[in-house]
Amino acid sequence: MDGVAGGVRLELADGGADVLRQARRFVRLQAEQCGLEQRGDDAVLAAAELLEGAESAVTPTAVQVAEADGGLLIGVDLRGRRLLHLNEHSEALISALSCRWGWRVHGQGVHAWCHIPAVDDNADNAVGAVEQVPVGASGSRPVAAVFY
Structure with a gap:
């Protein structure tokens, strides 16, 4: 799994806190519509960390939510960089909230994703293991990581 296919997508306009508030409301609404209200807070927090946790200047352009594997x-x-480095705090939170996450080069930036399971499988795990995932036609250079 290297991103979100299907689901519902919200295009974000450039600009500050209103965009982030709008994205968080969208994620919560989608969690409720999927019948996963109990994971709504975790989904919102994970999405916020993906949107705001980059160590370099990036601009969020879209958020997408799909139901997958019961979660x-x-x-x-x-948009902005073709390499994603999350700050330590964001990486730890996303790893604790999700069963896996990663990113890939997409357009003029990156597409970052995470899978929030229906049940909190990671309640006892602080940070999962790292698996390097080769991305690209040659598959010879690992440029993304998936956390389990």
């Missing part, structure tokens, strides 16, 4: 698959498109 929620959340994706965000970030």
Whole structure:
């Protein structure tokens, strides 16, 4: 799994806190519509960390939510850099809230995603293991990581 296919997508206009509030409301609404209200707070927090946790300047352009494997698959498109480095705090939170997450180069930036399971499988895990995932036609250079 390397991103969100299907689901519902919200295009975000450029600009500050209103965009982030709008994205968080969208994620919560989608969690409720999927019948996963109990994971709504975790989904919102994970989405916020994907949107705001980058160590370099990126602009969120879209958020997407799909139901997958009984949980929620959340994706965000970030314009600006073609490499994603999350700050330590954001990476730890996303790893604790999701059963896996990663990113890939997409357009003029990256698409970052995480899978929030229906049940909190990670309640006892602080940070999952890292698996390097080769991305690209040659598959020879690992440029994304998936956390389990």
